[in-house]
Amino acid sequence: MAKTMKKVDAVIVGFGWTGAIMAKELTEAGLNVVALERGPMRDTYPDGSYPQTIDELTYNIRKKLFMDVSRETVTVRNTTADGALPMRQLAAFLPGTGVGGAGLHWSGVHFRVDPVELRLRSHYEERYGKKFIPEGMTIQDFGVSYEELEPHFDFAEKVFGTSGTAWSIKGKVVGEGKGGNPFAADRSDDFPLEAQKNSVSGTLFGKAAEAVGYHPYNMPSANTSGPYTNPYGCQMGPCNFCGFCSGYACYMYSKASPNVNVLPALRQEPKFELRANAHVLKVNLASDGKRATGVTYVDAQGQEVVQPAELVILGAFQFNNVRLLLLSGIGKPYDPVSGKGTVGKNFAYQNLATIKAFFGKDQHHTNPFIGAGGNGVAIDDFNGDNFDHGPAGFVGGSPMWVNQAGTKPISGLAVPPGTPAWGSAWKAAAADYYTHHLSMDMHGAHQSYRDNYLDLDPNYKDAFGMPLLRMTFDWKENDIKMSRFMVDKMRKIAEAMNPKAIGVYAKDFGSHFDLSSYQTTHLNGGAIMGTDPSTSAINRYLQSWDVPNVFVLGASAFPQGLGYNPTGLVAALAYWSAKAIREQYLKHPGALVQA
Amino acid sequence: MSPDDTSPARRDFLRKSLTLIPAAALAGQAASGAAAAAPGHGAAAARDYQPTFFTPEEWAFLRAGVARLIPADERGPGALEAGVPEYIDRQMATPYASGSQWYMHGPFNPDAPKTMGYQLRLAPREIYRLGIRDAEAWSRKQHGKPFATLDAATQDALLAQFEQGEAQFEGVPSKVFFALLLGNTREGFFCDPVHGGNQGMVGWTLIGFPGARADFMDWVERDERYPFPPVSIRGERA
Ligand SMILES: Cc1cc2nc3c(=O)[nH]c(=O)nc-3n(C[C@H](O)[C@H](O)[C@H](O)COP(=O)(O)OP(=O)(O)OC[C@H]3O[C@@H](n4cnc5c(N)ncnc54)[C@H](O)[C@@H]3O)c2cc1C
Ligand code: SF4
Numbered sequence: 001m002a003k004t005m006k007k008v009d010a011v012i013v014g015f016g017w018t019g020a021i022m023a024k025e026l027t028e029a030g031l032n033v034v035a036l037e038r039g040p041m042r043d044t045y046p047d048g049s050y051p052q053t054i055d056e057l058t059y060n061i062r063k064k065l066f067m068d069v070s071r072e073t074v075t076v077r078n079t080t081a082d083g084a085l086p087m088r089q090l091a092a093f094l095p096g097t098g099v100g101g102a103g104l105h106w107s108g109v110h111f112r113v114d115p116v117e118l119r120l121r122s123h124y125e126e127r128y129g130k131k132f133i134p135e136g137m138t139i140q141d142f143g144v145s146y147e148e149l150e151p152h153f154d155f156a157e158k159v160f161g162t163s164g165t166a167w168s169i170k171g172k173v174v175g176e177g178k179g180g181n182p183f184a185a186d187r188s189d190d191f192p193l194e195a196q197k198n199s200v201s202g203t204l205f206g207k208a209a210e211a212v213g214y215h216p217y218n219m220p221s222a223n224t225s226g227p228y229t230n231p232y233g234c235q236m237g238p239c240n241f242c243g244f245c246s247g248y249a250c251y252m253y254s255k256a257s258p259n260v261n262v263l264p265a266l267r268q269e270p271k272f273e274l275r276a277n278a279h280v281l282k283v284n285l286a287s288d289g290k291r292a293t294g295v296t297y298v299d300a301q302g303q304e305v306v307q308p309a310e311l312v313i314l315g316a317f318q319f320n321n322v323r324l325l326l327l328s329g330i331g332k333p334y335d336p337v338s339g340k341g342t343v344g345k346n347f348a349y350q351n352l353a354t355i356k357a358f359f360g361k362d363q364h365h366t367n368p369f370i371g372a373g374g375n376g377v378a379i380d381d382f383n384g385d386n387f388d389h390g391p392a393g394f395v396g397g398s399p400m401w402v403n404q405a406g407t408k409p410i411s412g413l414a415v416p417p418g419t420p421a422w423g424s425a426w427k428a429a430a431a432d433y434y435t436h437h438l439s440m441d442m443h444g445a446h447q448s449y450r451d452n453y454l455d456l457d458p459n460y461k462d463a464f465g466m467p468l469l470r471m472t473f474d475w476k477e478n479d480i481k482m483s484r485f486m487v488d489k490m491r492k493i494a495e496a497m498n499p500k501a502i503g504v505y506a507k508d509f510g511s512h513f514d515l516s517s518y519q520t521t522h523l524n525g526g527a528i529m530g531t532d533p534s535t536s537a538i539n540r541y542l543q544s545w546d547v548p549n550v551f552v553l554g555a556s557a558f559p560q561g562l563g564y565n566p567t568g569l570v571a572a573l574a575y576w577s578a579k580a581i582r583e584q585y586l587k588h589p590g591a592l593v594q595a
Numbered sequence: 596m597s598p599d600d601t602s603p604a605r606r607d608f609l610r611k612s613l614t615l616i617p618a619a620a621l622a623g624q625a626a627s628g629a630a631a632a633a634p635g636h637g638a639a640a641a642r643d644y645q646p647t648f649f650t651p652e653e654w655a656f657l658r659a660g661v662a663r664l665i666p667a668d669e670r671g672p673g674a675l676e677a678g679v680p681e682y683i684d685r686q687m688a689t690p691y692a693s694g695s696q697w698y699m700h701g702p703f704n705p706d707a708p709k710t711m712g713y714q715l716r717l718a719p720r721e722i723y724r725l726g727i728r729d730a731e732a733w734s735r736k737q738h739g740k741p742f743a744t745l746d747a748a749t750q751d752a753l754l755a756q757f758e759q760g761e762a763q764f765e766g767v768p769s770k771v772f773f774a775l776l777l778g779n780t781r782e783g784f785f786c787d788p789v790h791g792g793n794q795g796m797v798g799w800t801l802i803g804f805p806g807a808r809a810d811f812m813d814w815v816e817r818d819e820r821y822p823f824p825p826v827s828i829r830g831e832r833a
Binding site for chain 1 (some may be wrong): 664815830
């Protein structure tokens with residue numbers, strides 16, 4: 001028999017970035033809030049304490065902080081005609097678990113969004129005509145504008161303690177010649193911290209990009225360039241470029257995380273309770289299916305517990321949110337044949353390619369072990385719609401950058417193409433090039449398509465006997481066209497550095513989604529936001545169209561993938577949704593947008 | 596409201612960047628930051644170690660195999676000198692080696708394309724057990740002798756057959772076995788010595804990786820050789 005807890009005003013599923021932000025906002029509004037996190041308690045101490053955390057084998061290789069796939073994973077197939085297989089080992093993406101979620105061990109690249117991408121379909125139709133968008137590509141507008149979100153981008157940067165160089169503030173150009181990004185949207189205020197120093201690799205990239213005619217800028221990073229206290233009173237110390245950043249908890253209190261930047265304030269809040277090791281199985285609905293009554297979870301002892309609540313917030317990360325909606329029967333599951341239904345629709349990813357440049361030992365010392373997760377130099381000349389897509393013939397843009405986050409020898413040692421994988425020749429190349437190479441990426445927006453979608457797997461189950469989520473996903477012609485175009489541009493930047501050798505790591509026509517190698521953990525869609533309940537699962541305030549006391553936060557709301565990394569927009573949307581709950585919903589609980 | 600200070604270490608980190616080196620390393624720290632002594636021939640052998648997972652025959656194969664994957668040569672010590680066999684044997688006692696960190700529920704489809712990731716039901720312990728058995732059988736079939744007794748060129752040729760999937764294995768595809776062996780060998784060559792490999796930090800010294808120093812505030816902008824030798828989690832200095 002399930003145990004039933006005392007009813008609360010709001011229950012939050014997952015305590016990563018979105019869960020933490022919403023918990024703070026709702027307790028500020030006076031609500032009693034319980035956050036349920038499936039993973040263990042985690043914090044800087046002990047999970048990121050020096051020197052134990054400086055251990056590549058334990059963290060990058062054995063993946064100590066990431067989701068435990070022995071208990072719960074996803075299945076994958078390329079097309080509806082294939083049988084799906086479970087992702088048995090972590091590799092392509094590395095979702096978080098435990099208090100802080102992926103926010104504890106993310107890298108900290110902290111962008112806003114290119115405003116064009118919020119109204120992608122409308123923009124392309126206006127500039128290039130309806131026919132330009134290929135058949136089967138299901139991109140949509142978000143239903144919210146950059147101007148509406150701007151105050152929330154600004155506040156999130158202040159909470160995260162983000163370092164960067166503004167281009168323009170309230171219409172006045174301030175960042176010219178200083179490392180600002182001329183393509184960046186206007187801002188209401190500066191970054192809370194100035195940009196971090198640049199790595200040698202970043203500087204080389206910037207000079208080469210400039211020589212080729214592009215506009216390098218300092219990447220905004222949620223790694224601190226100096227000491228900082230955020231609006232919640234949480235303190236951070238300066239990042240020292242330790243290089244053990246992505247996949248690690250920061251031992252210096254320098255990388256923004258829910259644990260460092262929000263939880264210390266929430267701990268002072270008697271209306272807030274955090275329960276770790278609480279795995280939510282489903283959202284419970286009233287008999288009419290139109291109201292959530294709370295959630296059911298399994299606690300550390302394996303006991304089922306019912307937590308009644310007035311308001312249910314899903315902040316369980318993109319694909320977990322979608323799975324919870326499907327398991328709970330909230331919204332209509334998407335059907336790729338009819339195109340009807342919304343839950344699972346528009347699953348999109350990132351379209352990444354990498355070029356490595358290898359220098360002679362008297363040419364450059366790039367010391368790639370030095371780095372910070374969000375640190376780098378980038379160009380936006382080919383991001384968003386900053387160039388004419390007409391002749392290029394594809395949808396989407398890509399920033400390009402050197403983002404030297406700390407390259408370590410087991411996971412990141414690179415040798416020039418053609419080097420054998422072992423033996424003396426490999427050893428010599430490893431020794432000759434490790435401290436003399438750099439890596440650059442085209443990060444790549446990824447579009448949504450009619451037949452890339454999510455549903456429940458009919459065969460494979462998790463440790464609780466519940467069906468796994470199934471991803472039906474593959475690269476499409478548009479993705480490959482874009483990748484080839486961008487790689488071509490990036491190669492010219494690499495060549496301008498005069499390296500001895502160049503390695504290109506990119507998809508080509510016929511390439512399939514590869515579960516065995518890491519790309520990014522930037523998964524999007526499946527519970528997308530929009531203005532029409534027949535084409536979106538949640539409204540512009542991230543409220544379920546079907547069950548209005550359920551809000552679904554995170555990149556599951558993105559109708560397609562961004563050129564930039566997602567978390568800046570994920571955080572801004574969480575604050576935007578919180579504002580709607582605080583100012584509108586709590587006064588008149590119910591649908592915030594009439595269907 | 597003030598942020599909580601539940602962590603004893605927290606206050607120390609705020610406001611300034613400390614130069615952090617594991618305590619034991621400080622004792623022997625020369626202020627000059629002189630380059631590490633160049634490792635070369637005659638570098639110390641790995642410490643003595645008695646395997647607990649591998650049988651004597653398997654151990655002989657493992658030692659001979661890793662010594663070819665990362666050989667000792669004019670660039671310095673190789674996998675054997677770094678203690679890679681000890682590392683791999685010690686790994687066999689971890690949850691990783693029993694596959695308990697992987698999703699291991701059937702049905703399995705071992706013929707799935709490589710892009711679907713690992714799809715076998717075998718855990719690393721089983722891959723070693725079956726793989727070494729099959730590698731030895733293949734070696735005897737081709738050359739009439741155990742792998743460890745062959746000359747280096749013949750061993751390299753056999754390893755290349757395993758790598759390419761050209762050797763006929765019974766229990767596990769030779770490519771899968773080879774990939775595991777090579778992956779674990781690199782791990783053991785470059786991991787922190789706390790895991791039993793990279794003894795004397797010879798792997799890090801070879802490539803110029805500074806180990807657990809993890810503080811580069813003053814070095815990030817310099818296009819120069821980083822002069823300090825590596826340190827380990829336990830505070831050893833190369
Ligand atoms: C290695 C890595 C590097 C990254 N780097 C960047 C970067 O540089 N820039 C960027 O913008 N983004 C980056 N990201 C992505 C970023 O981490 C995510 O966008 C962000 O954390 C999303 O926040 P979230 O709240 O949606 O999910 P998360 O922060 O992952 O939190 C979700 C939480 O929900 C919990 N949960 C899931 N299911 C359940 C359940 N059933 N019951 C209870 N709890 C549950 C999870 O355990 C988790 O703790 C990176 C991610 C990774 C893994
Ligand atoms: S690189 Fe900087 S932000 Fe990242 S973990 Fe190290 S000190 Fe922290």
